[in-house]
């Protein structure tokens with residue numbers, strides 16, 4: 568069934584596991600996610616960035632939002648796992664409103680680049696509107712910067728979430744789930760040295776807010792996927808993600824939603840490169856997208872098991 572993200576995350580929060588939030592821009596990744604969830608009997612959270620909404624709507628954001636809602640809702644109705652649809656990194660009021668009106672389960676208002684007071688004000692505004700329409704809300708505190716191992720540069724410390732601010736933020740905004748910056752960053756090049764997240768800080772945010780917490784920049788960049796892509800011509804030198812055991816650790820300290828985009832992209836392109844080089848005569852997209860979809864599905868299945876949400880449907 569098509570459900571509200573809050574329903575998925577409140578159970579995860581209570582039962583100490585996490586659910587991946589998986590980004591899509593097209594039909595193939597959605598199919599891979601649904602199949603992974605069904606095969607693992609697991610809830611799944613589908614998320615679209617503002618760019619994905621523009622992409623699907625060919626520039627028309629209302630059309631893009633409606634298209635994603637109808638695709639996700641239709642697939643969700645067809646399977647017996649909980650599925651929700653979320654706006655990732657919402658910054659543009661028009662896009663957030665289009666998504667709410669189209670029927671998204673939840674939205675992120677990302678005002679983390681602004682000073683605390685403005686982040687509170689922006690988030691509060693969206694929470695009031697979204698809650699009046701039964702939509703749940705995510706916000707972010709701190710900024711996504713990789714913590715260089717052992718180089719506790721002043722600026723990096725300043726970018727990480729302040730747990731006392733998080734408590735105040737939760738009380739003042741009524742936000743449903745919160746993304747505390749604890750040392751991750753988006754994309755495939757997250758760390759120069761050792762991957763390190765500030766778990767002490769994370770635990771304080773959990774203890775002070777009690778909210779379901781979100782880890783952004785959580786892709787792992789699995790070594791086998793990186794190698795497969797490079798074998799067939801990709802240049803992913805220096806790519807490094809959050810190791811699986813660190814993701815599992817973050818769940819112990821209170822993470823319940825794990826945003827994952829890069830790993831799906833890397834799996835798809837690695838498999839597509841391999842397929843195209845081995846099948847030079849193929850030109851049916853349903854054929855050349857088939858094994859990439861399979862690999863994305865299997866990467867997701869593994870992540871569902873790692874995060875403890877398999878068999879939680």
Ligand SMILES: O=C(COP(=O)(O)O)N(O)CCCCO
Pocket residue numbers: 590616655656752753754755782783784785786787826827828829830
């Ligand atoms: O936090 C994340 C996931 O980041 P990543 O998958 O790059 O680790 N997202 O919000 C997904 C969209 C931005 C990154 O591509």
Ligand code: NA
Pocket residue numbers: 614653654655656675705826
């Ligand atoms: Na998000």
Ligand SMILES: [Zn+2]
Pocket residue numbers: 656753783784826
């Ligand atoms: Zn993010």
